[in-house]
Amino acid sequence: MIERAVQIKSGGGLVGITTQPAEGGEQGLPTFVFLNAGLTHRVGPSRLHVRMARALADQGFPSLRFDWSGLGDSGARHDNMPVGESIIAETREAMDFLTRTTGAQKFILIGICSGATISFLTAQQDERAVGVALINAQSHLHGVSADLGEALRARTMTRHSYRIALRSSFRNKNWRKALGGRISIRGVLQSMFLAPIRAIFGGGGGAALPAFDPVAETRTLTDRGVRVLHLYSEGDEGLDYFQEVLGGKGAERLAEIGAETEVILGANHVFTLLWTQDRLSSAICDWARSFAKPPAA
Amino acid sequence: MSPASHSADEQMEAFFIGPAANQLFACYHPAQGQANSLGFVLCAPLGQEAIQFHRSLRLLARLLSEAGFPVLRFDFQGCGDSAGDQENWSLKNWEQDVERALQALKEKSGVTSLGLVGVRLGATVALAAAAARGGVQALVSWDALLDGHEFLSEARAQHQDMLANAHVRVDMDPEGEARSELLGFALPDNLVKELEGLRSSDLAASPARQVLVMESFPRFPQAGLHTGLEKLGACVSLQNHENEQLWAWTEDFAKVHIPRKILEAIRAWAQELPS
Incomplete structure (x- = not known):
């Protein structure tokens, strides 16, 4: 080489x-x-x-x-x-x-x-x-639509929070961290529940995506x-x-x-x-x- | 050496030092304008710190070369683009690399006085190499590792913190948990042994006539090095620019920190050196 x-x-x-x-x-x-x-x-x-x-x-x-x-x-x-x-x-x-x-x-x-x-x-x-x-x-x-990228970004982050918390192989580790006070349970719940609600009613990532x-x-x-x-x-x-x-x-x-x-x-x-x-x-x-x-x- | 020259406003030549089997990647920044007879070799930190600090070292090279100092920065054996891998990680190997880099700087620039800037483990290596060879005019030691055991403890704590907080599963390693690793890099046993025995007080001679001890990491105070170098007869300045986050591991590519004030302080110190 x-x-x-x-x-x-x-x-x-x-x-x-x-x-x-x-x-x-x-x-x-x-x-x-x-x-x-x-x-x-x-x-x-x-x-x-x-x-x-x-x-x-x-x-x-x-x-x-x-x-x-x-x-x-x-x-x-x-x-x-x-x-x-x-x-x-x-x-x-x-x-x-x-x-x-x-x-x-x-x-x-x-x-x-x-x-x-x-x-x-x-x-x-x-x-x-x-x-x-x-x-x-x-x-x-x-x-290449920038608007589509923003909307997808919001949806991606919500999906990421759900997956890491509930379905990934990291879930037990992360919940242990949360219960041990090393990460904010409020922050986790916010990203899992409040973010998608805001996205839907705020017209952001929850809005219908162009085809x-x-x-x-x-x-x-x-x-x-x-x-x-x-x-x-x-x-x-x-x-x-x-x-x-x-x-x-x-x-x-x-x-x-x-x-x-x-x-x-x-x-x-x-x-x-x-x-x-x-x-x-x-x-x-x-x-x-x-x-x-x-x-x- | 196989050179590659920059054609842009920032003049720079990328090349390899030495034969292919143990070649060192280097970038030479010639002095801009009136060239100083003093040139600097920059010695990078180790592992993840080297990657996060690459941009800062390039900026430092640019600042010094714009001030008239020829500069050569390079990757140690087993690091960056240089030959080898972690099996080549050894303080003794790296001290030899410093010598090779100094010789390359002399060949490229024709400087008659040699200077070194070392960062973290690069500073420790620069101090040892300069003390062993003699003849170094100026040296900047930035957050040098003064106690290898303490450094390993701190680095392992950062690694444990990464294991606790990043999306990683060490228990899924098919080889079990026997690996010795540190924030993305293997930590070979021979280097651990060398580091465990490392003390800055082991310096037997002054590494340079003029030394700037730069302290930016409060948990590793550098005052002891300052005192020790004065006892060895060096003319030493100590500057403190506290920056706790500078050496913190980050997973985010976009969060690279450039400590511009410290880089400019080094340039100012170099410009005030007696000719």
Whole structure:
């Protein structure tokens, strides 16, 4: 495995690290592109991107992890491009860079949280993407209406409070905390009961949502043969968004169009515990293996 | 070294120091305007603190380089983008990394005087490396770990607090609860042993002629370090900028804290150093 520091002439000057597998591996495998998780620089939460990049290199997959303009080690942009557009443009320019410097033609976009959302949106615009690994993704399956996003946000939070308190594997721990006075029972009850009432009568998240089709959003990718993996932590709000927009059988609905879904029970948003990091890394590597050519008979 | 240069207004070069097997990722910030003969190497804290503090160290590098000081920041072995993983975590390894970074700074900038800025465990390592090698002109020690046992107790308490409050289930670990971990990172036994034996009073020589002891975490007072360094003959300043939340673990990516006042205080101290 060889890691190199690279500079991509895009935006404010993007800094990244390419990881190339040792020579002798399978040729023509897609290149993974890791996108920033929130404001965390390219190494990812708990250095997860570094760990996954190296594990993937051991399986023959090259990768790039880089910082969007203004994050990590990359410079700031000086134009007026909205950030929602610039990060997609820079991700595509990072793919251009890899094509120029390594000959890569096919890419798998991978990210946690906002990195997952941008992976999905970039793949919708760029046919070089052959896979997206969406870890704790939110806000990607309902199109671009800001009002719809606000309404969904309110519903997602209410669903999250209910699920964590009543149906998740954390429920006993959380009720023990509440009974022990370590969290506010009033706050829990407020988020479970008062928030939805306010949302309904206040005209917010309880209002009827405009029509949208999350399966069709995903089909924009799967119809082109793009492999889509949704991977959620049990403790993450993204799982509630997924269930809110797709319903309780969301995973089955997406499976019908070839998209995969996996939930890691007992994990939080940033995979803080080591065993959850192991589980995430294994899940990504297992999924990546399906991109390799089957062995000759 | 494989360089990558910044083209934007903030000049910076990203590159690796050394051979691939143990390469260290580094960013070099050349001096802006009239270059000072003194340059600084920045030594990051450990684990989650390093990730939460990345942006602050980059800003500090920028402030110092704008003030005319060439700056090099880097990731220790097993940290950030550098080679290795937690198995490479060792105070002795990291002291060698400081030396490699200082040499890289000299090669890049041609400075004749060397300075170090260390934060938390990075400060502890910087103090030890500077005391062992000699010849360091200026050193900033920011919330150094002065007692390894105390640091481990505090860090483990934060980990327990995370276990109690975050949506995590340690009991679902297929390997049981035998792992030694700290807020997202493995804690190797050899590092624990080193830390358990760590005392700031072990410094046998002054790490630098000029030292700024920066204290921002009230639970780890730095006055003892100030006194100890004075006894060793260093010219020491102690500044207190209390910021209890600075080293608190947070799960929220958007809650990264930038202690701008402290960063500017370090720049001001560096600008007032005798030439």
